[in-house]
Amino acid sequence: MPNNQNITLNPNFKLLNTHTIDALSLNIIVSEHIATGLIHYHLAHPSDENAFLIGFRTQPMTDKGEAHILEHTSLCGSQKYPVRDPFFSMIKRSLNTFMNAFTAADWTAYPFATQNRQDYFNLLSVYLDATFFPNLNPLDFAQEGIRVELDDNGKPTFKGIVFNEMKGAMSGEIDQLYHTLARHLFPTTTYHYNSGGEPSAITDLTHDDLVKFHQSHYHPSNAVVMSFGNIELTDIQEKLHNDALAVGEKTFGKGHKHASLLEQKLTKPIQVTETYSVDSLKPKQTHHVVAWLLPTILDAKQRLALRLLEGVLVEHSGSPLRAFLESHPLASAPSPLLGLDDSHYQMVFYAGVRGSESQHADEIENGILDVLRQVADNPISAEEIETILHQIEIDQRHIGGDSMPYGLNLILEGFSTAIHDGNPVDVWDIDDNLNWLREQVQNPQFIHDLTYEHLLNNTHRVRLTLIPDDKKAEKQAQEEQAKLDNIEQTLNDEKREQLQQFAKDLAERQATADDIDLLPKVGLADIPADIQFKTGKKSPIVLSGQDSVIYEYEAGTNGLYYYQLLLPLDKHEAVINHPDLPTYLTLISEVGTKDIDARSLQALQARHSSGVTVRVSQRTSPNDPEKMDSFLVIATRSLSRKLEAIDLLKTVLNDTIFSETDRIKELLTQKQMGWQSRLTNSGHAYALQTASRNMSKINRLEYVRGGLPALNQLTEFLENAEQNPTLWQDLTNRLTELHAYIKTLPKQALIIAEKEHLEKLKTAISNSWKETVDLSKNTLQNHTFNVNNDNVAWLAQTNVFHNAMAFQAVPAEHADAPALMVLSSVLRNNYLHRAIRETGGAYGGGASYDSNGCAFRFYSYRDPRCEQTFADFLASIDWLLEQKASEKTDLWIEEAILGLMAGMDKPPSPAGEAVKALFSELHGRNKEWQQAMRAKILAVTLDDLQRVTATYLKDKPCVKATLARFDKAEMLEKLGFKLEKVI
Template sequence: MLNRSLSTFMNAFTASDYTMYPFSTQNSTDFQNLLSVYLDAVFFPCLREQDFWQEGWRLENENPTDPNTPLVFKGVVFNEMKGVFSDNERLYAQHLQNKLYPDHTYSVVSGGEPLSIPDLTWEQLKQFHATHYHPSNARFFTYGDLPLEQHLKQIEEDALSKFERINPNTEVPSQPYWTSPREDHVTCSPDVLAPDPARQNTLCVSYLLGDVTDTFEGFTLSLLSSLMISGPNSPFYKALIEPKIGTDFSSVVGYDGSTKEASFSIGLQGMAEEDTERVKQIISTTIDDIIEKGFEEERIEALLHKIEIQMKHQSTSFGLSLASYIASLWNHDGDPVELLQISDSVARFRQALKENPHFLQDKVKQYFKENTHRLTLSMSPDEAYLEKQAKTEEEKLQEKIQALTDSDRKDIYEKGLELLAAQSKTQDASSLPALKVSDIEPTIPITPVHISTAGGVPVQYCEQPTNGLVYFRAMCSLNTLPEDLRLYVPLFCSVITKMGCGPLDYRQQAQQMDLRTGGMSVSTQVIPDSTQLDAYEQAVLLFSSCLERNLPHMFQLWSDIFNSPRLDDEERLKVLVMMSAQELANGISYSGHMYAMTRAGRHLTPAGDLQEAFGGMEQMDHVPGKLLAHHTEMRALYRCAINTTPQKMSDAATQLESFMKEVAGNRKERKPIRSNIIEVRIQQAEYLSCRLDLNFHPCQMKTFFQMPFPVNFVSKSIRTVPFTHEDYASLCILARMMTAKFLHGEIREKGGAYGGGARMGGGGLFSFYSYRDPNSVQTLSAFYKGIDWAKSGQFTQQDIDEAKLAVFAAVDSPVAPADKGMGPFLSGVTDHMKQSHRERLFAVSHKNLVDVAERYLSAGQRTHAAAILGPENETIKKDPSWVFM
């Protein structure tokens, strides 16, 4: 359906005790189409045995066409769950939940313990579906501006009317309460990316709280959790993070209301084994301190202010967020409407605090000090962990194989061939409803913006219905930054708003930011030029939001950060650097395909090279040193943008003007730029300042990163054309069509990877990728086959139209009021340029697609590079064209 719809979201989520099937679209016909398909897929799936083999698990010859190759486990979900548990954070979280609720459904892995998956049979799966995925066990949620009656009629006719009511018997019982605390220990694989290899232990104390259906108690405990752990003013941050005992809080931290009974967890990761008792003692002492001292009134106000902003801020996924927010409570028969009445909970909370100033301290005493249902779980690395996992899997495999007769083996081989044949066939999707390309709007709505200046700097004003919020952005150029400092920019961005500024130390600064803003962030920006591949802009983006009444306060905070940041607190910096390094290390197993694509792109364009330096694998093994003395290099503000309501715009402009005057004294004159870099201006967006790097030479490069997990993330990137080139639209359509019509089948269905495909990036790179993939060389070969398939032209007009629908779904995805008009400001892409691109997308033909595949993707036509993150690989080791990192 992704290729037959203009959906803005389509997926399915597995929680610990429910599955959610959400979709969204802005087109009413499409909504009805998707609803009919979702109702059919959820309540009347085919669940053929072949589907079970492909998606679940199967025994199959390593090479399905050769019966003499060894039998191995295969299956999409089997491989996915192996990938999931290669992430130590995820592994720890799973153990913690299983052991805190040991007596019923939460004691098992809802997504499937990898080595238990081969015990599941097709019959069990069908039986499970018949009882659990039944309308008697379902809840329906719709959000939007379409009339409700039509949805109800369709749900009744397509699903409910075809079933008799049953008792699915799926209530989750309460966890029997422990009379004394428990301790446990688990092991994991060592992390080669750990900031300090000698400190890889995790310890966490987890408490069982009340039933999530008690809305007000849940609200109070969630708020209490934030007061205890969020930000540098919280007691646990001061007690656990600042002494640098560990690198960060444990992967599970704070209030969790996703199970029938909520829990609260607190602990550390990245600590030494000998600190275990010390950390337990600190947690206990901190709870005593909170009971004795309570919380400052200003911190409680800051938190309530945060809730007010969250209620006013409009995101494009608001409906989906609401569905996720109520799902757990509603699933356990709580009242979802009551949960959504947040203002009532805030008023009741204020009243409770007024009547009893010790209200929160009493809760801490009840739920933490006197709570005997608490689990202390530690985790340490075991050098032989992966070896043991592989051995257990091998034993399981041998156990299955030894039970086979010759007839079974023959059957497995034949079924493997049958599956391969089915996977190689083009599926008949004619029964699925589809939109037509003619259903797509031919033009985009123009977002009116007003360009003016403040303090001599260009400012973009965009009037939007922002619900009483003001959104501010500013760019600081990095064009004069010396080359040797660029690796430090991401770290600089992550710490500059957390070190203190002006009269405020870092604790006071954090408090003021919570009280007066919706958050203040600084991030790196690499903006490829839309007209040429070797030009780009490098900048730092400042972003913040606030309620209209707090505008002067927000600008005062930025002014202090610009004029007098407190950059000399080395101890504070060490804490932030440590947390930043831990975050980077934890990110790879979630987003390995993004790291692989970024790495492959570094050798192809100067913007790709900088992307890798700012946010790729290069950041991983980079130890920060000289950083903050160069703050002045990064504070030349050279364009700003404000989105707010028409009523507030003139006030915002006045405030911005005075802010610009305050920071103007610090703006440096631009240094002359080295001769190899030429300033170029993009005509359509006058205030962009790009640099053309004449010294960059694209080159072929293949890089392999050996990682401590059993799955691969593979990418191959090809240098093609920039956004405004006439062939860019054809490459976008081709990437989408190759993904749906060829690569999905090769990489997921045949290869068993969790995902894979191709995408065309704004920086002119055409990238192939795979995600949680049991293969690497086979996948690279699939990428090449995909190019041959495209060149052969073996696709229909229907395939092209479907790819266009999928591309337009992304192009026309909804934009929140905060982000309207940001195309020209952030990337120099104006509405006029978007409209030209749109017209080229509509015009893409069969001939164009074959032509661009031949011209840009063919071997020898363009410079390309590859990257793999994955386990040790003998085949690639023997290939001298690969560089090992």
């Protein structure tokens, strides 16, 4: 622990605690703002990527969505920055590596990260003013939340961005499952309600409700601030005090700290049956989930012990409860709600199934309880306990940061504990508690006592049976219409005029150009001249008797190593095109080998590694849309002392067999059901994929093999195999043939670790592949396929549209590629955001240039409109061509370039940086190539943008696609779409 006397704070803060975690290079300093009570956790770290988060305890007691709509509206202008849209404006004026805001069940957080010091303080100033001093203009509330407008026929209709967002979110099967269960599991506390807002209740929220919620909840004493990186603590605290806390001391009288409340304990378990919305009734659509309410997250030892219990029960497919749920004859797959949820104040344990029938509820619940008794009443092997402890250690040591900055990952891991007055240090530094847990498991009764206390003897247990209802969406639409009819009955001439004037005022506000010079910014001069590119070492190695190469990267991996096998596929077209390749990738590390069955292999993987993953890495050639570079990649990570993981990859590649058809059925059914339930959250991705499906070889392949046609093919296969079991043997034969070909392909290796471990790891890899194998290949039939260019509407279970339009463009090396990249950002920032989101009411939309797909694409998601949005896409093209060179257009281009550079320069994790660098080189995009692309982007002008717009977009052929509700079929046919249905 550091000497507190050496820590300097701003004089307006007092020191509460410090803690050092050497393994993570963290010095944690906890302080409190003396006047207001705001708590600040500073994670001092040598990283140049500095992160910040301010969060508030938000505990709504309605379904009106006040916390969520406040999150949106607070970012629509503030006292210091009276700009209509400072959040999206700052995205354009920043080199941020992350900017967002989140509404969780019981807190709202505003995080950002950047590598530029000036940018950090710019964003900090905007975020502080937005949260503590938002304007909360009624027109912004109407735009972001909910309003009533009169349509062209004078009929009232509901509009609002969050309203449409939640319509899309709550059409998802798993969202309905989670929120329905929460209502019964939490009868009296905030978790009973949907903090995002139920669409039927959002319509009752008023602007006054919103203002009162802000006054009550956005108070410094109700807030937690976390910062990470190498900026001095005193500099951050000076900004906190001067920009917000000192200014606001006189105005912070109405709010207070909201205490987290314990749920009233049920005196006996309950069983409930509810419904969820589906488009059509089919067999096996019922969910059965059992949930237990557990203690709070504040006791770190207890929380870790329950994580151990979760691991014993469901860590991998060989764990007893997961194995029971995966193979249950009365269900298709485990529930997505499975295991320990420690994201709320009180933890929850879930166990259940999907793809069942309502009459099986008792049998499934009793079976779950029987498994728990068997686990509790029989000794757990020391090997299994060590496996779970090993997984906990891997999770703790793994440095993420590839999808979100590492510092923000750390912050968010600890934030939910801090916001409930717990000690987040216990989340970041678990070594002492892990040692305590190792001592406890020496007691043979430890797992027995945990299971009985928290599960078997816990009376706060809810069993939910969620059954399908194909009329529910229609009923909800009728209820919404009835509410609108009631509003219409109250409308007199005066009220109609008020609504019309309000709509006019909103339209004028949306059309008014902001004075964005009020906002701070960074410029092109702040962009680093050179890109960061990890360099490694390429060494010769013999793998399976063949001369090959190993790529070695030294990185700060916190005691882990990352090992991958690379099998180049460029000369093996039959593998790339094989119709069963996606199934092969799903199964290969999940089924058994010639020596052990599938569940035993899962246990072996968990014992020695993070698991084995298999994927294909492929990119379109920089020069040719019909060529691509492909690698089959088999990967794992493990503790540096666990060399056994290296042989796991050899076992998976050399010894896998595809004879366990029951296991294959389980896995493919899980894949199909999970795929379907994720559609509503990925609708725009599938629309984009559909629209650009024929514009490059890789796009055709990914659409047919991984798009919605592939989902339908999988669904049809499972249905046909139910009637004709011989199809399973046919699949086994095809996979066996494919595997026999793949395992003889030449191999390369990648190893990433700390310097002192690289040599022994390289030796272990060499020894692992010392044996020469038969490299003679069987022959594979090369499959070909064609894709049409129809405008396609996919009908799916969704309450909103996801729209896309694609134009043929060029590959990455083409001279026009940089201008197309900048063009997409200019269109999104300056036309599409306003037209599609603000005016149109969609949750989001924009444009993108896809060099992999050789396509320029427009998109919208969670969109209440269809035809009008496609018109907006086309209108943006005309708008761009009409622009004249000016300071304004120069600014647009500068903002677009800033955003592109921030994305290109976003630092990955230490291991991710090495993986990214290697595959960039393998796919023809090395450091020199990227540096040259950077220079070309910086040189783009308005003339370039207008030239590529005229060349590739204006009056050029395009393909449209949408993901839409089933009841929109007739409308979509009239618009010229070919209808496809997600079955």
